[in-house]
Amino acid sequence: MIRFDRVSVTYDGATAPVLRDVELDIPEGELCLVVGPTGAGKSSLLGAVNGLVPHFTGGTLAGRVTVAGRDTAHHPPRELAELVGVVSQDPLAGFVTDTVEQELAYGMEQLAVPAAVMRKRVEETLDLLGLAELRDRPLYELSGGQQQRVAIGSVLTAHPRVLVLDEPTSALDPTAAEEVLSAITRLVHDLGVTVLLAEHRLERVVQYADRVVYLAGDGSVTAGSPAEIFRHTSVAPPVVDLGRLAGWRPLPLSVRDARRAAGPLRAELAGREPAENTLVEQAESLTARRVLVRHGELIAVREVDLTLRRSQISALMGRNGSGKSSLLWALQGSGPRQSGTVVVRGTDPKRLPVAEARRLVGLVPQTPTDLLYLDTVAAELAQADRESGRPVGTARQLLDRLTPGITAELHPRDLSAGQQLSLVLAIQLTALPEVLLLDEPTRGLDYQAKQALLGMLRTVAGEGRSVLVATHDVEFVAAVADRVLVLAEGELVADGPTAQVIVASPAFAPQTAKILSPLRFLTVQQVSDALAGADR
Amino acid sequence: MPARASTGRRIPRGLHPVAWWLWAAGLAVAVSRTSNPLLLAMVLAVLGYVVSARRTDAGWARGFKYYLWFALIVVAIRVVFRSVFASPVTPDDHILFSLPRLPMPGWYAGVQLGGPVSLEASLSAALDGLRLACILCCIGAANSLANPKRALRVLPGALYELGVAVTVSISVAPQLIDSVRRVHRARQLRAGRRAGVRGLRSVAVPVLEDALARSLQLAAAMDSRGYGRTGTASRASRRLTAALLLLGVVGLAAGMYGLLDNTLPAAFGLPVLLAGSLLCCGGLLAGNRRVSRTSYRPDPWRAPEWLVSGSGLLCAALLIVAGSVAPAALNPSLYPLSWPPLPVLPTIAILLAATAGVAAPPPPARLPVAGRPVPARTRVAA
Numbered sequence: 001m002i003r004f005d006r007v008s009v010t011y012d013g014a015t016a017p018v019l020r021d022v023e024l025d026i027p028e029g030e031l032c033l034v035v036g037p038t039g040a041g042k043s044s045l046l047g048a049v050n051g052l053v054p055h056f057t058g059g060t061l062a063g064r065v066t067v068a069g070r071d072t073a074h075h076p077p078r079e080l081a082e083l084v085g086v087v088s089q090d091p092l093a094g095f096v097t098d099t100v101e102q103e104l105a106y107g108m109e110q111l112a113v114p115a116a117v118m119r120k121r122v123e124e125t126l127d128l129l130g131l132a133e134l135r136d137r138p139l140y141e142l143s144g145g146q147q148q149r150v151a152i153g154s155v156l157t158a159h160p161r162v163l164v165l166d167e168p169t170s171a172l173d174p175t176a177a178e179e180v181l182s183a184i185t186r187l188v189h190d191l192g193v194t195v196l197l198a199e200h201r202l203e204r205v206v207q208y209a210d211r212v213v214y215l216a217g218d219g220s221v222t223a224g225s226p227a228e229i230f231r232h233t234s235v236a237p238p239v240v241d242l243g244r245l246a247g248w249r250p251l252p253l254s255v256r257d258a259r260r261a262a263g264p265l266r267a268e269l270a271g272r273e274p275a276e277n278t279l280v281e282q283a284e285s286l287t288a289r290r291v292l293v294r295h296g297e298l299i300a301v302r303e304v305d306l307t308l309r310r311s312q313i314s315a316l317m318g319r320n321g322s323g324k325s326s327l328l329w330a331l332q333g334s335g336p337r338q339s340g341t342v343v344v345r346g347t348d349p350k351r352l353p354v355a356e357a358r359r360l361v362g363l364v365p366q367t368p369t370d371l372l373y374l375d376t377v378a379a380e381l382a383q384a385d386r387e388s389g390r391p392v393g394t395a396r397q398l399l400d401r402l403t404p405g406i407t408a409e410l411h412p413r414d415l416s417a418g419q420q421l422s423l424v425l426a427i428q429l430t431a432l433p434e435v436l437l438l439d440e441p442t443r444g445l446d447y448q449a450k451q452a453l454l455g456m457l458r459t460v461a462g463e464g465r466s467v468l469v470a471t472h473d474v475e476f477v478a479a480v481a482d483r484v485l486v487l488a489e490g491e492l493v494a495d496g497p498t499a500q501v502i503v504a505s506p507a508f509a510p511q512t513a514k515i516l517s518p519l520r521f522l523t524v525q526q527v528s529d530a531l532a533g534a535d536r
Numbered sequence: 537m538p539a540r541a542s543t544g545r546r547i548p549r550g551l552h553p554v555a556w557w558l559w560a561a562g563l564a565v566a567v568s569r570t571s572n573p574l575l576l577a578m579v580l581a582v583l584g585y586v587v588s589a590r591r592t593d594a595g596w597a598r599g600f601k602y603y604l605w606f607a608l609i610v611v612a613i614r615v616v617f618r619s620v621f622a623s624p625v626t627p628d629d630h631i632l633f634s635l636p637r638l639p640m641p642g643w644y645a646g647v648q649l650g651g652p653v654s655l656e657a658s659l660s661a662a663l664d665g666l667r668l669a670c671i672l673c674c675i676g677a678a679n680s681l682a683n684p685k686r687a688l689r690v691l692p693g694a695l696y697e698l699g700v701a702v703t704v705s706i707s708v709a710p711q712l713i714d715s716v717r718r719v720h721r722a723r724q725l726r727a728g729r730r731a732g733v734r735g736l737r738s739v740a741v742p743v744l745e746d747a748l749a750r751s752l753q754l755a756a757a758m759d760s761r762g763y764g765r766t767g768t769a770s771r772a773s774r775r776l777t778a779a780l781l782l783l784g785v786v787g788l789a790a791g792m793y794g795l796l797d798n799t800l801p802a803a804f805g806l807p808v809l810l811a812g813s814l815l816c817c818g819g820l821l822a823g824n825r826r827v828s829r830t831s832y833r834p835d836p837w838r839a840p841e842w843l844v845s846g847s848g849l850l851c852a853a854l855l856i857v858a859g860s861v862a863p864a865a866l867n868p869s870l871y872p873l874s875w876p877p878l879p880v881l882p883t884i885a886i887l888l889a890a891t892a893g894v895a896a897p898p899p900p901a902r903l904p905v906a907g908r909p910v911p912a913r914t915r916v917a918a
Binding site for chain 1: 685703704707710719723725726727738739742745746750753755757760762763764765828829831832833834
């Protein structure tokens with residue numbers, strides 16, 4: 001169905017090709033997962049299927065890409081629209097019309113499908129993706145998962161034979177991600193659509209893949225069955241990591257397969273306890289009492305009591321819309337807070353001018369690039385030094401400690417997601433705040449970048465500060481947090497040590513915990529430490 | 537043709553947008569023929585009634601009150617300007633008060649500031665302003681009754697790309713506002729408000745970069761979904777279509793202006809309008825032959841559409857006729873100052889336009905969304 005024949009892609013002004021001599025043959029009806037670290041060329045590979053690379057993005061493509069016999073060199077993307085459907089990471093940016101029904105019909109209108117056929121296909125697609133009761137709703141009112149399903153539906157109505165998805169679940173909470181993934185697998189199994197999917201958060205999707213294409217980052221591409229490829233990749237979900245550590249053959253990809261193979265490992269670890277970070281009662285750094293945040297009629301945070309302690313990393317979890325962002329902004333002092341008290345070092349950050357509040361509580365928002373407005377990294381760092389009243393070079397040192405190797409002349413928008421996050425983190429840390437808040441920092445980060453972020457947060461906590469991270473990513477929370485708070489409908493429903501809170505519920509448990517339950521190991525690192533400790 | 541049940545419930549649906557625009561255009565033409573304040577007030581009342589009776593709950597439909605405020609501002613500006621800039625005063629005028637005269641330099645001697653302010657001058661300015669305001673409100677009513685995006689979908693195939701460009705730019709505005717709000721909030725995290733160019737730059741640059749990135753994503757998405765397929769049209773035929781359409785639109789605009797402005801000779805308005813429409817139709821036919829695009833659930837044109845557009849156009853025609861039959865009643869003189877008359881034919885014509893509020897089917901009701909009263913617009917609120 002899709003053939004790549006010695007394909008090399010080089011962008012204008014780049015020294016090395018992004019993809020080099022790629023040979024790939026994807027048969028019909030397969031779910032093919034594209035994995036690799038950030039910057040390895042996944043988006044270029046997916047764009048080449050459709051013809052967006054090079055017709056839309058520019059650059060040079062050597063070799064041939066054929067989709068169902070049609071060569072993309074002779075067919076620009078609009079000619080391939082009835083054959084290939086493309087869904088991107090941000091569905092709202094790709095919507096052309098106002099309501100769900102019109103969006104579903106838009107693609108067919110461009111392809112001159114007769115009116116009666118259009119009506120029928122819209123109804124079928126609404127049923128297939130479970131959108132029937134949303135048909136008249138405006139698109140901006142939908143939740144993230146619903147928007148992503150509408151985006152899939154809008155390309156599906158043209159009845160394409162190939163569906164290309166670039167990180168569809170990165171912005172979604174676990175439940176919404178499950179909805180989208182089950183819709184995709186239904187397409188593969190019921191309709192025989194060939195699906196090409198690029199993802200960072202592999203733990204949810206690796207069990208459904210029929211084939212994995214791994215991009216190592218040097219331009220080369222290897223393809224094969226998941227069990228083969230994951231033996232040697234640098235990016236792997238926890239279940240694969242555990243399988244590699246324990247030497248299971250064949251490599252299990254789902255929690256169920258791993259549990260079947262995990263008998264001997266469970267027996268070996270039976271007597272041992274994981275090295276848990278016990279919650280030593282440190283001094284309080286931030287105390288919040290009865291915080292109420294209201295957006296018009298809607299109550300986002302309903303009288304929440306919260307205490308953050310020094311040198312502790314806490315995680316704030318909850319589904320989209322539960323009030324996490326509102327709470328973080330209220331704690332920082334810049335967001336609305338209708339009642340309640342927040343005390344950091346004896347003062348309320350809301351009453352202080354911005355420059356002072358920054359020194360008490362620093363916040364890294366959901367879109368870190370909102371804070372960047374200068375032309376080069378060096379200019380941003382110099383500005384950060386000026387704003388925080390610190391000697392010249394402080395921000396640069398912080399950035400080098402967090403992520404070395406970012407050249408000063410780069411434009412901030414040209415950095416990868418992980419590098420942008422470290423830049424903004426360095427800018428906020430220049431003010432040396434007591435408390436650091438991060439709003440969904442793991443979005444768009446691959447496993448290596450998440451490891452780097454983990455190290456950064458441990459360093460920050462080690463200096464005596466408190467860290468509060470709002471995130472969906474259970475694996476990240478299991479690795480980094482000492483304490484977990486769960487927010488639902490604006491109220492705190494759980495607050496306790498990590499091991500207690502996230503193992504208790506099946507939806508929140510990390511993969512390692514699910515595989516090794518009833519043992520309370522949360523991460524592969526804990527397992528390997530326990531095994532190494534026993535060997536000594 | 538489906539019968540309109542007089543006693544049973546009518547099926548709610550949205551009226552064809554062109555019908556509303558024709559109705560509003562007819563009313564605007566009618567308004568431009570008169571400066572009688574009673575008639576103008578009646579037109580405003582009719583507009584208010586029809587908008588409140590037939591408007592939907594969508595966001596774009598709630599803007600009519602802003603047009604009314606704008607109308608008030610227009611009238612106020614006119615009166616103030618006429619009062620400030622001295623105008624010749626006749627002995628019959630009732631002087632309200634006198635503003636001190638400001639001497640102007642010699643090279644600006646044509647304009648005089650200050651001087652006596654007479655009732656007649658203020659009234660004349662107010663009536664002029666009211667007429668302009670009524671025309672603005674007619675357009676505002678059309679915007680509130682007909683979804684502008686659905687109106688653009690009606691554009692024939694040859695003008696399709698233009699319509700899409702306008703549609704996309706209409707959707708960009710709320711995204712930009714959202715972006716500005718988010719970036720403004722993020723500024724609080726870094727340095728707070730900064731005055732001057734620096735502060736503006738720190739908000740403008742991220743917003744513009746964001747907008748650029750989103751527009752590229754939108755373009756890629758539209759390209760991937762097949763937008764821009766030219767079918768089999770050749771370059772020469774596309775140029776011909778474009779030329780015909782351009783000339784036709786110019787003719788339409790000139791003809792419309794001729795109808796609205798009654799200082800031009802009558803021979804100018806209608807023939808130019810007809811010539812323009814012929815050219816437009818020619819261009820559209822030439823363009824439609826080759827374009828391959830279909831329309832999903834196009835709005836039907838049925839009896840209510842005929843009734844609504846007919847009532848507006850009939851109102852315009854009747855007022856043009858009344859203008860030639862009894863011009864004094866349509867534009868009452870201010871000397872001597874007396875209460876304006878209420879002429880019969882124009883009144884009937886305007887009330888006829890009000891029947892659109894009954895002839896149009898009731899708007900479809902939006903079912904309330906269970907649960908969240910506020911839409912979770914972006915991830916900002918969560």
